[in-house]
Amino acid sequence: MARALSDLLAAIASVLGPHAAPLDLDAALDVTPGWDSLKNMEILLQVEGLFHVRFSAEELMSLQSVRGIYQCLRAKGLID
Amino acid sequence: MQRRLIIVGDSHTVTFRPFDADVLAIFHPGAVTADAFTRPNNELTQQVLAFLSCLNPDGGTLVLSMGEVDIRAHYWRDIPLLVSRGMALEAFIEARVRALVQAVTAACNHFGFREAILWGPPASKLPGTAEHGAFPTTGDTVTRNILTHLFSRTCHAIASAGQPRFRFATLFYDMVDDDLATDAGWLADGVHVSGQLKPRCLAALAPVVAGDAPAFAGPRMASFNRQVFELTAAPLARPPGQSSALPHRAWISTAHEPQIRFSDSAPVGFSLAQALQDGTAGDDVAELVLRRRDGAGA
Numbered sequence: 378m379a380r381a382l383s384d385l386l387a388a389i390a391s392v393l394g395p396h397a398a399p400l401d402l403d404a405a406l407d408v409t410p411g412w413d414s415l416k417n418m419e420i421l422l423q424v425e426g427l428f429h430v431r432f433s434a435e436e437l438m439s440l441q442s443v444r445g446i447y448q449c450l451r452a453k454g455l456i457d
Numbered sequence: 458m459q460r461r462l463i464i465v466g467d468s469h470t471v472t473f474r475p476f477d478a479d480v481l482a483i484f485h486p487g488a489v490t491a492d493a494f495t496r497p498n499n500e501l502t503q504q505v506l507a508f509l510s511c512l513n514p515d516g517g518t519l520v521l522s523m524g525e526v527d528i529r530a531h532y533w534r535d536i537p538l539l540v541s542r543g544m545a546l547e548a549f550i551e552a553r554v555r556a557l558v559q560a561v562t563a564a565c566n567h568f569g570f571r572e573a574i575l576w577g578p579p580a581s582k583l584p585g586t587a588e589h590g591a592f593p594t595t596g597d598t599v600t601r602n603i604l605t606h607l608f609s610r611t612c613h614a615i616a617s618a619g620q621p622r623f624r625f626a627t628l629f630y631d632m633v634d635d636d637l638a639t640d641a642g643w644l645a646d647g648v649h650v651s652g653q654l655k656p657r658c659l660a661a662l663a664p665v666v667a668g669d670a671p672a673f674a675g676p677r678m679a680s681f682n683r684q685v686f687e688l689t690a691a692p693l694a695r696p697p698g699q700s701s702a703l704p705h706r707a708w709i710s711t712a713h714e715p716q717i718r719f720s721d722s723a724p725v726g727f728s729l730a731q732a733l734q735d736g737t738a739g740d741d742v743a744e745l746v747l748r749r750r751d752g753a754g755a
Contacts, residue, residue: 407498414492418535434544437535438552441496 379457380428385447388427392420405442417441428455460666463512465489465505466522469579472650472658479659481517484508491523492531495556506564514569518666521561525578527553528604533596546747547607554611558623565622574665575616576658577609577627577674579650580639586647596746602637603747605629606681609674616672626665628658630677636749637681686747 386400393400393411400409406417421437424430428450432440440446450456461481464470470485486504493499497506509519532553539549561573581601582592596604609627616625628650632643645651650658664670 405498407493407496407500414490414531415534418538432542434539434542434549437539437542438544438549 379455381457382447384427385424385443385450385456388423389420389443389446392416392423400443402444402447403442405444408442421446424450430455460518461516462520462662462666463517464520464522464576465508466520466576467524467526469522469525469576469649472652472655474652482512488526489523490526490531491557492527492553494521494523495560509564509568509570512568514571519565519570519573520576520662521573522576523557523578524575524605524608525581528578528601528608529581530593530595532604533600547611550604550607551611554608554615558612558615558620562620562622570622572622572624574624574626574662575612576662577612577625577629578605580629580632580643581605583639583641583644583647586644592648598639599637600747602629602633602639603686603749606637606678610678610682613672613674613678619671624665625672625674626662627674628661630675630681631657635680684749686749 382402389404389412390397390400393409393416397411398404398409404412406412406414412420417440418437421432421440424446425432430450430453432449436449440449447456462473462479463482463484464473464480465484467489468485470483473480473483476482484505486508487501489501489505494502494505496502512519532549536546536549540546557575561575565571565573581598582594584598594601606629609625609629612625613627616623632640632650634640641647643650643654645653661673661675665673
């Protein structure tokens with residue numbers, strides 16, 4: 378069963394921590410406070426675990442926003 | 458030197474102090490990374506771009522100092538995971554360099570600079586120095602110097618191929634021995650090139666500034682280009698005082714798979730493929746290292 382955008386946002390928020398700003402599709406590396414390059418890889422690995430997906434190396438290097446991750450998961454049929 | 462230099466970037470700009478007949482200006486807003494410079498929303502990138510917007514593009518030669526922080530603190534955090542996903546190490550470096558070149562070219566076009574020279578990263582931090590957290594470190598010195606070689610030769614090749622507005626100069630190959638260990642005599646504090654060696658840095662930049670060559674790396678680069686390197690796994694055991702200030706295991710502890718593990722009794726020198734396949738042999742997470750294939754530099 379495909380998950381929802383709210384699940385993705387919750388996964389990202391869990392990495393950014395309890396004081397993270399509310400997230401939406403526009404949240405991204407360098408845009409959202411606390412989402413830096415160090416956190417970016419942790420976010421992607423967290424999403425991999427939640428959605429049972431394995432990103433390619435190219436995807437790991439290029440995904441840097443909620444919108445990008447969402448579109449990638451949607452293309453794989455893993456999110457509504 | 459025909460044109461005075463405007464030097465922008467990471468803390469390695471310090472080598473070019475003070476301003477003089479060769480150096481017109483230095484702007485060091487923080488630990489500027491090559492990776493961050495490819496992202497316009499990055500705070501340090503915005504500071505650099507704001508500085509460039511204030512310059513007369515005909516007033517001097519733009520020199521960008523970036524790459525050392527990426528290699529010291531960032532690349533080795535991501536490379537093992539990406540390699541485990543099938544990406545060649547050289548492909549990772551080339552992707553990073555090409556993204557940087559694209560950003561440099563775009564900045565030159567936008568602000569009217571004829572070209573920018575990337576001042577390549579120096580040999581990497583000496584072990585046991587600057588371990589106070591200001592210079593977070595991943596990988597060992599030889600590993601980072603091999604990454605610096607791969608980074609430098611890629612920059613050199615792209616500039617030499619005639620990439621518009623992108624030039625490259627480095628003294629890295631003068632700063633390492635044949636086994637890619639850092640020559641301590643170059644580094645004032647274990648990290649930065651001594652200001653006393655500023656004349657040698659200016660001499661390396663001179664042919665590129667003058668337009669006599671698109672890139673300069675010195676004669677030793679060719680010998681390193683002929684060498685083959687391999688990724689191996691070694692036990693994660695760092696001497697006291699040499700621990701990383703970064704979450705060295707972050708990519709391992711959060712990855713559901715693969716986890717690179719092997720037992721205490723496993724010999725050093727596992728190939729990456731073996732280490733990846735040996736997923737349940739023990740609790741010691743492997744630290745990956747780069748070495749010359751013949752074992753030199755180990």
